Structures are given as C-alpha cells and as structure tokens.
Amino acid sequence: MSAASNKIARRPFIADLLARRGRALIVCGLGSPTWDCFAAGDSPDYLYSWGGMGLAVPTALGIALAQPGRRTVCITGDGELLMGIGALGVVADQAPANLGILVLDNESFGETGRQRGLTSGRTDIAAVAQGFGIARTMTVMEQGAVSDLATFLFETPGPALAVAKIAITDDPWALPEKDGAAIAHRFREALGLQNA
Amino acid sequence: MSIAAADWSSDVFRVLQARTITTVCTVPDGGLTRLLKLVEAEPLMRLVTLSIEQEGIGIATGCWLAGSRALIAMQSSGVGNCINALGLPTALRAPCLMLVTMRGQWGEFNPWQVPMGQATPPALEAVGVKCFPVDKAEEVGETFAAAADMAFNSRVSAAVLVGQRVIGAKGFGQK
Numbered sequence: 291m292s293a294a295s296n297k298i299a300r301r302p303f304i305a306d307l308l309a310r311r312g313r314a315l316i317v318c319g320l321g322s323p324t325w326d327c328f329a330a331g332d333s334p335d336y337l338y339s340w341g342g343m344g345l346a347v348p349t350a351l352g353i354a355l356a357q358p359g360r361r362t363v364c365i366t367g368d369g370e371l372l373m374g375i376g377a378l379g380v381v382a383d384q385a386p387a388n389l390g391i392l393v394l395d396n397e398s399f400g401e402t403g404r405q406r407g408l409t410s411g412r413t414d415i416a417a418v419a420q421g422f423g424i425a426r427t428m429t430v431m432e433q434g435a436v437s438d439l440a441t442f443l444f445e446t447p448g449p450a451l452a453v454a455k456i457a458i459t460d461d462p463w464a465l466p467e468k469d470g471a472a473i474a475h476r477f478r479e480a481l482g483l484q485n486a
Numbered sequence: 487m488s489i490a491a492a493d494w495s496s497d498v499f500r501v502l503q504a505r506t507i508t509t510v511c512t513v514p515d516g517g518l519t520r521l522l523k524l525v526e527a528e529p530l531m532r533l534v535t536l537s538i539e540q541e542g543i544g545i546a547t548g549c550w551l552a553g554s555r556a557l558i559a560m561q562s563s564g565v566g567n568c569i570n571a572l573g574l575p576t577a578l579r580a581p582c583l584m585l586v587t588m589r590g591q592w593g594e595f596n597p598w599q600v601p602m603g604q605a606t607p608p609a610l611e612a613v614g615v616k617c618f619p620v621d622k623a624e625e626v627g628e629t630f631a632a633a634a635d636m637a638f639n640s641r642v643s644a645a646v647l648v649g650q651r652v653i654g655a656k657g658f659g660q661k
Contacts, residue, residue, distance in 0.1 A: 342544070342573055344544075354548075355532065355545075355548075356549045357553070374541060376537025380541055471577075475579075477551055481552060483553045
C-alpha cells in the first residue's frame with residue numbers, strides 16, 4: 291500500500307458521499323464511521339452505533355429486508371466487518387437489492403491505538419465478499435472516486451460492497467447521541483413507525 | 487419425530503403468525519426441524535439462514551428498527567455466540583425474541599454439549615435476557631406467546647428454552 295498521504299481522507303470523503311445519499315438510510319459501524327457520519331451533518335436517517343462490534347451489516351440487513359422500498363447503506367470499518375464476516379454470506383443469500391455496504395479500510399484498529407489490522411497484510415475484503423457471493427464489489431483508492439462510489443452504493447442494484455482504502459488521520463472528536471433508546475426512537479419516528 | 491414434538495412446533499408457528507413475526511433467523515438444530523419447515527413453506531414468512539447466531543441479534547434488531555418483527559431460533563450452544571451481541575437490543579431498548587432448543591441437559595449423550603447447555607440460563611440472565619424454560623411439549627406454545635408478548639410489548643430480550651426432555655435426547659444408537 292502506498293504512503294498514507296496518498297490515501298483518502300475520511301472526513302471530507304464521507305461528507306461528500308453523504309451529500310449524495312438521497313433518502314438512503316445509513317447504518318454506521320461503531321467508532322470512527324459513526325463519528326464521520328455525525329461530523330458530516332446529523333440526520334434521523336442515521337443509525338449511530340457505540341458498540342456491538344460485528345453487527346453493523348446484520349443490522350443493516352434487517353433494516354433493508356424490512357424496508358424494501360428504501361435504500362439502506364452500511365458504512366463500517368475493516369475490523370468491525372471482519373468480526374462478523376460471515377454476515378456477508380447471509381447478505382449474499384438474502385440478496386436484498388436495496389442494500390449497499392461501504393467498508394472504510396484503514397488497515398488498523400483505529401479506536402484502540404492504531405494496531406495493525408488483518409487487511410494490512412494479505413486479506414482483501416472485496417475478494418472475500420466475492421467469495422461469499424456478493425457479485426458487485428468495488429475498491430476505491432482516491433478521493434475523486436466519490437461520485438462513482440455514490441452511484442454504486444445508492445443507485446445500482448444491490449447487494450453491493452465497496453472498500454475504500456483510507457488514510458489514518460487525526461480528526462476532531464465528533465460524538466453523536468449515545469443513548470441507544472433515543473437513537474432508535476428517532477430513527478423509527480423518521481420512518482413513520484409507532485414508538486408506543 | 488414424536489407427535490408431541492410435532493405439536494409444539496405447530497403451536498409456536500401459530501404464535502408467529504398471530505403476532506406477525508414474519509422473519510425467522512436461524513442456525514438450525516434438530517429440534518427446530520419441523521418449525522423451520524413450516525416457516526420455509528409459508529410465503530408470508532422469511533427464513534434467514536445464518537453463519538453464526540449473533541448475526542440474528544443484529545438482523546432482528548434491524549427488522550424492529552424498520553417496522554417488522556423477527557425471531558432468532560437456535561440450539562443452546564449458539565447462545566454462547568450471542569452474548570456480546572445481546573447488548574445491542576438492550577442499548578437500543580429494542581425487543582429481542584429467542585427460541586432455544588436445549589442440549590447438554592436431559593440425558594445428554596455428548597459431553598461437549600454439557601458446558602454451554604448448563605451455562606445457557608445463567609449466561610442469558612447475566613446479560614439481562616428473561617428466560618422462559620419449558621419442559622412440557624403442551625406448554626411450549628403458551629410460553630412462547632407469553633415471551634413474545636413480553637419482548638415486543640415491554641421491549642426486552644426474552645428467550646424460550648425448550649428443554650431436552652421435550653426434544654428427546656440424541657442417542658447415536660446408544661442404549
């Protein structure tokens with residue numbers, strides 16, 4: 291992998307991407323993907339996460355299956371995805387056309403001290419996804435790919451998985467609501483669901 | 487398959503239908519065979535085959551967040567794979583309904599099943615899941631209905647533990 295300076299800067303990249311999401315629901319993986327989405331501008335369409343590592347894709351799959359008319363995109367990290375990697379097989383099996391997955395791959399465990407992650411070595415998440423049967427995959431390496439990535443994630447029939455190789459950066463803290471009941475209540479309310 | 491075993495599966499299936507629990511996530515177990523066949527044959531229901539049980543906790547939570555209801559059905563050994571994941575519905579104040587067929591319990595033949603089977607109720611209780619053990623086939627349906635109502639109306643995690651006495655101990659031809 292090339293020097294970090296050539297890689298994608300996550301915050302402006304995610305802000306640019308989310309500006310193109312339309313009405314898509316966004317399921318944020320725990321840690322930095324959640325901070326990135328909140329930093330780009332809060333929305334009730336965002337389901338933030340502060341825990342449950344490995345469950346971002348399953349949660350997004352449940353939402354996509356329950357709301358087939360609504361695009362759902364999971365934005366998560368490489369370590370978070372790998373902890374529940376078998377979920378890609380479930381996604382392939384259920385094959386929801388309205389589900390997109392974006393893996394922000396910085397090849398490290400960013401929240402815990404930037405220890406090296408498995409994708410810094412021989413593991414290629416897009417190839418793994420292909421092996422599970424997710425036929426539509428994409429790997430982006432440059433900031434300028436955001437337009438193509440947005441079309442891929444928000445418009446082309448899913449399930450679709452993209453890997454964005456991102457830089458390790460020092461970003462200011464951007465911490466959203468952490469009361470899960472409040473997050474869930476707001477998300478459901480925006481979908482017009484009864485919270486009683 | 488005994489008549490009694492067939493009956494409790496049908497009872498659970500009717501509870502699912504009556505409460506519009508339309509998604510069933512599972513890593514299969516022998517004791518779940520009939521229920522899973524009923525679900526698979528029902529066009530208004532969706533069977534989601536998992537690679538590990540914890541995925542079902544995420545999928546069921548996502549279903550509820552987006553306006554539908556799901557069940558996670560598994561063998562007791564799968565409960566151990568769900569413990570950290572069970573923090574998700576609790577944190578979100580989301581319902582979580584589990585149906586667990588027990589091993590390592592009544593007349594178990596396989597020693598590898600005993601540790602997790604014996605640990606299933608205390609492990610679930612330790613992460614805040616309300617357990618509904620049931621050891622009579624004729625009581626599974628009403629117990630499952632009570633657990634489902636508690637889960638979805640009070641928005642808590644509830645697990646119905648169908649005893650190995652109901653399922654029948656697997657003997658691998660042993661006397």
